[in-house]
Amino acid sequence: MDAPVFEEFDPAIGCDCPGCVHLRRVAPHSLPVRLGGHPAAHGARRALVVAAAAGAMLGASQPVGAVAADLRPERPAAAPAADEPDAPQGSRAPLYGGDRPRGNREPAAAATTRAEIINRAKQWVAAKVPYNMGKFWADGYRQDCSGFVSMAWNLGTNEWTGSLGSYGVRIKKEELQPGDILLFHNLTNPVNGSHVTVFGGWTDYTHKDYLAYEQVRPNTRKMTTPYAYWTHSASYVPYRYKGLKTETGGGSGGSAATPFPGASYFGPGANNKYVTKLGQMLVARGGGRFYTSGPGPRWTEADRRATQAFQLAQGWKGSGADGIPGPKTWDYLVNGKGRDIPKAADSRGTPGTVGNGSGSGSRAPAFPSNAYFRPGQSNKYVTELGRQLVKKGFGKYYTKGPGPRWSESDRRNVEAFQRAQGWRGAAADGYPGPETWRRLFS
Numbered sequence: 001m002d003a004p005v006f007e008e009f010d011p012a013i014g015c016d017c018p019g020c021v022h023l024r025r026v027a028p029h030s031l032p033v034r035l036g037g038h039p040a041a042h043g044a045r046r047a048l049v050v051a052a053a054a055g056a057m058l059g060a061s062q063p064v065g066a067v068a069a070d071l072r073p074e075r076p077a078a079a080p081a082a083d084e085p086d087a088p089q090g091s092r093a094p095l096y097g098g099d100r101p102r103g104n105r106e107p108a109a110a111a112t113t114r115a116e117i118i119n120r121a122k123q124w125v126a127a128k129v130p131y132n133m134g135k136f137w138a139d140g141y142r143q144d145c146s147g148f149v150s151m152a153w154n155l156g157t158n159e160w161t162g163s164l165g166s167y168g169v170r171i172k173k174e175e176l177q178p179g180d181i182l183l184f185h186n187l188t189n190p191v192n193g194s195h196v197t198v199f200g201g202w203t204d205y206t207h208k209d210y211l212a213y214e215q216v217r218p219n220t221r222k223m224t225t226p227y228a229y230w231t232h233s234a235s236y237v238p239y240r241y242k243g244l245k246t247e248t249g250g251g252s253g254g255s256a257a258t259p260f261p262g263a264s265y266f267g268p269g270a271n272n273k274y275v276t277k278l279g280q281m282l283v284a285r286g287g288g289r290f291y292t293s294g295p296g297p298r299w300t301e302a303d304r305r306a307t308q309a310f311q312l313a314q315g316w317k318g319s320g321a322d323g324i325p326g327p328k329t330w331d332y333l334v335n336g337k338g339r340d341i342p343k344a345a346d347s348r349g350t351p352g353t354v355g356n357g358s359g360s361g362s363r364a365p366a367f368p369s370n371a372y373f374r375p376g377q378s379n380k381y382v383t384e385l386g387r388q389l390v391k392k393g394f395g396k397y398y399t400k401g402p403g404p405r406w407s408e409s410d411r412r413n414v415e416a417f418q419r420a421q422g423w424r425g426a427a428a429d430g431y432p433g434p435e436t437w438r439r440l441f442s
Contacts, residue, residue, distance in 0.1 A: 091160050092157070092158065092159055092160050092162075092163050093142065093157070093158045094158065095136075095140030095156065095157060095158065096136035096140045096141075096142070096158075110243060111243040111245050112153065112154050113179075113244070114177060114179035114244065114336075115179075115258070116154070117152050117153060117178070117179035117198065117241070118152075118178050118198070118200060121148070121198050121213040121220075124137070124213075124215070124220040125220045125221065127220070129148075129220045130143060130218060130219050131143055131144065131215055131216055131217040131219060137151075139151060140158075141158055144215055145196050145214060145215045145216065146160045146196055147159075148220065149164060149196050149197075149198060152179075152213070153167060155167060161183060161184070161185040161186075161190065161194040161196055162185050162190060164181070164185075164196060164239070165237070167241060167243075168181065168241050168242055169240050169242060170238065171238045172238065173207070175336075176210075177199070177240075177336040178199060178200050178284060179198070179199070179240075180198075180238055180239060180240045180241070181197065181198055181199060181238070181239050182196065182197050182199055182212075182236045182238055182239075183236065183237050183238075186232075186235070193232045193235075195229070196214075197212040197213065197225070197229070198212070199211075199212070199238070200212060200213050201284040203224055203367070203433070203434040204367060204434050205286045205341070205342060208226065208369065209224050209226055209227065209367075209434065210224070211223070211224060211225070212229075224433050226371070260327045260331070263324060263326060266278065266299060266303075266307075266324055266325055267324055268299060269299065270299040271298045271299065272297055273297060275295070275297050275299050276294075276295055276296055278295070278307070278330075278333070279294060279296070279302075279303055279306070281333040281334065282306040282310060282333070283295065283306075285333065285340045285341055286340040286341035286342070287306035287309060287341045288434075288438065289438060289442070290305045290309070291306070292439065292442065293422075305323065306341070307324065307329065308321055308322065308323035309341045310329065310332075310333070310338075310341050311329060313338070313340065313341050314339060370432075370433060373385070373406055373410070373431055374406060374431070375406060377405070380404060382402070382403070382404050382405065383402055383403055385410065385432060386398065386401060386402020386403070386410055388440050388441060389402070389417060389440070390402065392417065394414075394416050394417040396413070396416075397409040397412040397413045397416070398413065410430075411430035411431065412430060414430045414431065414432050414436065415429065415430035417439075418430070418436055421436075
């Protein structure tokens with residue numbers, strides 16, 4: 001029988017570790033098979049070639065696949081959780097295609113803004129770029145987790161989890177802002193658990209969950225994720241890109257990329273893109289509870305109340321907390337300064353309520369976690385969710401209950417509620433997230 005043919009890849013041109021340097025010297029002369037990727041993976045690949053040859057000689061005595069399987073690199077002993085991605089990452093390499101630098105020259109990482117980082121990440125999410133450690137997207141970046149972050153940070157090269165940290169500075173959890181990353185590099189075995197995500201912002205004031213932009217199988221996704229990750233949580237390290245533009249300009253507040261437009265752009269009757277941006281920044285800083293829709297370009301009372309809550313959180317009083325953003329408020333929001341908007345309080349100062357602008361409010365329990373609402377789960381939060389759905393008029397799919405065990409009836413009722421908000425696609429999948437929970441209990 002014929003021995004199987006293996007597809008091989010060129011070794012990474014840009015890697016200057018001793019293994020890759022040695023490989024570039026000897027590969028054309030001494031290796032019968034071109035081995036791609038990083039030298040750390042070559043042993044396993046040589047084992048596969050030997051196993052294939054042995055299988056060809058053994059014939060029917062033992063299948064080639066059986067021999068090769070025994071020689072593959074060891075995988076994690078525990079099965080991954082349902083939401084944990086299977087996302088190994090490739091080695092360091094230049095961009096692929098027309099932008100690929102000649103020889104070992106690599107372009108310097110370009111300066112960028114937080115908004116640009118998130119917008120680039122969103123482009124891959126919208127395109128549903130398929131995960132593939134051996135392929136490159138149209139922009140030249142590799143379609144794995146570290147290639148995705150290399151793209152979002154606009155590095156000009158395809159990095160891997162072992163090198164991404166050199167482009168950033170370590171920060172603390174409480175310093176995380178959209179555009180930063182959470183990086184886990186397994187030093188002892190890089191293919192076992194190593195992963196990286198782009199931080200998209202906290203989902204609420206508890207800072208227990210965040211929006212993660214990441215490249216996983218089957219394709220790029222944006223997903224509410226427990227901090228720091230589903231597994232290996234203690235091993236993830238927050239980093240901030242060194243080339244981030246955070247300078248303020250002209251004493252007017254704001255960033256060089258988004259200067260303060262002027263007070264006339266905000267207030268009753270205003271309708272423009274800066275109102276939308278203001279609302280989005282306020283939601284990212286804990287102001288989401290003030291919005292029942294949007295944020296959008298038309299100024300509303302929700303914008304004023306969210307702005308005032310942010311100003312009060314900084315300790316400002318009087319005209320400094322009138323709910324209309326000035327240069328200082330804008331500067332704090334754009335550059336991630338100051339304190340987030342705290343948990344709401346009712347007229348007695350009791351935390352944990354959602355205000356209605358009149359000094360009263362109804363108590364809204366904190367969103368527990370996405371993990372409580374999955375097939376096979378049974379807990380008090382499912383019951384609480386079901387009762388609130390019925391109260392809101394979205395309980396028609398219950399034939400009994402609601403009860404503590406998650407069922408298809410729960411999912412269909414949640415989906416009906418989500419669709420009533422005008423959401424479609426993945427936003428109306430029937431599984432509650434922080435925003436569904438907030439609206440349901442408001």
